[in-house]
Amino acid sequence: MNIEQLRADTPAVEHLIHFNNAGAALMPRAVVDTVVAHLQREARLGGYEAAAQQSSALDNVYRSIGRLINAQPDEIAVIENATRAWDMAFYSLPLRAGDVILTSNTEYAGNYIPYLQLKQQRDIEIQVIPNDDQGQISLSALKALLEDERVALVSLPVIATNGGPVQPIEQIGALARAAGVLFLLDACQGVGQMPIDVQKVGCHMLAATSRKYLRGPRxxxxxxxxxSLCQNLEPAFLDLHAASLQTPDSFSIRGDARRFENWECNVAAKLGLGAAADYALAQGLEPMWQRIQHLAGHLRECLALIPGVTVQDLGALKSGIVTFTHHRINSMQVQQWLATQAQRINVSTSTFSSTMLDMQQRGLPAVNRASVHAYNTEAEIEAVVSALARMPVA
Incomplete structure (x- = not known):
């Protein structure tokens, strides 16, 4: 990859080291320019008029996302955030009493809470797929669990918010398909970081965000x-964009995935999402994934040499999210130390409550999360490691 060009496209790297790409990556100039240009267009023309002028560009957003994950444009809904996108799919499923949801030990709390809500409301059952010896879900255990005819859904993240393994999603998809079970994939930490082809994965539904590795706007x-599934799902709520009024007593729901959208949206951010997808495609998802893995592997090796620091990542295949703990300094203090004006290093803290099952099993109250992207460098890794080594220990 042309790392110099990547960095030239990302002006903020001149004054900070950004290792919080799993939270919100730095937007490339092309994305920022797209968003700002539309805001200026709205200021000149008016919001409705500006959107009408950009109707072709807005349609192209669906094509760009489709290219990104190998889907058809009419299979894509653009929604105000990944949580709401996931919710729109999940709450539209006709789950009923006795149905079983299979999920992973690394499920995100934002998804697990809706499982619990439907457990209370509809008496569904939640089962956690056991891990194998390397920390990702056990495919043999999943296969055995899928023999239960009550299983209605497999739902899990490709990569956990607190790091962890890259789940074997193509094998999971094949097992779910063979069992006739729906597969909902949370790809928030995957899209933009690694190639994800929904045809190869075999997922029926996928939710993702703009702001993380895809480098789009928040x-x-x-x-x-x-x-084929879309036609059989009625969204949990509708409006005049998702459906149309036919008579005073009847309505019809649109036939494509946009039935899961609502009429009002942030048009500038929507165009920015399309620009982010185009930018990622232009750079090449596979080269980007290879570089991210290289940088993350190098960072893990360097962190392991610092006295008191323990790398907490598991899995046969690891991602660009590198998690670690310090045995004498809590994670928030580490984050604050690195973010001081002298250091100018962005990392984040992943807490117990966000991935409770995994953190509880491993006895981790919190971890520091240093998530690298392709525009980061080996020199930045050395700067982070040096700063951690200099950190005062009380």
Whole structure:
């Protein structure tokens, strides 16, 4: 990859080291320019008029996302964030008493809470797929669990918010398909970081965000729904964009995935999401994934040499999210030390409550999360490691 060009496209790297790409990556100039240009267009023309002028560009957003994950444009819904996109799919499923949801030990609390809500409301059952010896879900255990005819859904993240393994999603998808079970994939930490082809994965539904590895603006996400499934799902709520009034007593729901959208949206951010997808495609998802893995592996090796620091990542295949703990300094103090004006290093803290099952099992109250992207460098890794080594220990 042309690392110099990546960094030239990312002006903020001149004054900080950004290792919080799993939270919100730095937007490339092309994305920022797209968002700002539309805001200026709205200021000149008016919001409705500006959107009408950009109707072709807005349609192209669906094509760009489709290319990104190998889906058809009419299988894509652009929604205000990934959480709401995931919710729109999940709450539209006709789950009923006795149905079983299979999930992973690394499930995100934002998804697990809706499982619990439907457990209370509809008496569904939640089962956690056991891990194998390397920390990702056990495929043999999943296969055995899928023999239960009550299983209605497999739902899990490709990569956990607190690091952990890259789940074997193509094998999971194949097992779910063979069992006739729906597969909902949370790809928030995957899209933009690694190649994800929904045809190869075999997921029926996928939710993802703009702001993380895809490097788009905040407040925007998207949902993929396989065409054949989309026709059979009625969204949990509708408006005049998702449906149309036919008579005073009847309405019809639109036939494509946009039935999961609502009429009002942040048009500038939507265009920015399309620009982010185009930018990622232009750089090449596979080269980007290889570089991210290289940088993350190098960072893990360097962190392991610092006295008191323990790398907490598991899995046969690891991602660009590198998690670690310090045996004498809590994670928030580490984050604050690195973020001081002298250091100018952004990392984050992943807490117990966000991935409770995994953190509880491993006895981790919190971890520091240093998530690298392709525009980061080996020199930045050395700067982070040096700063950690200099950190005062009380």
């Amino acid at each position: 407040g925007m996400g998207f949902l993929y729904i396989e065409n």
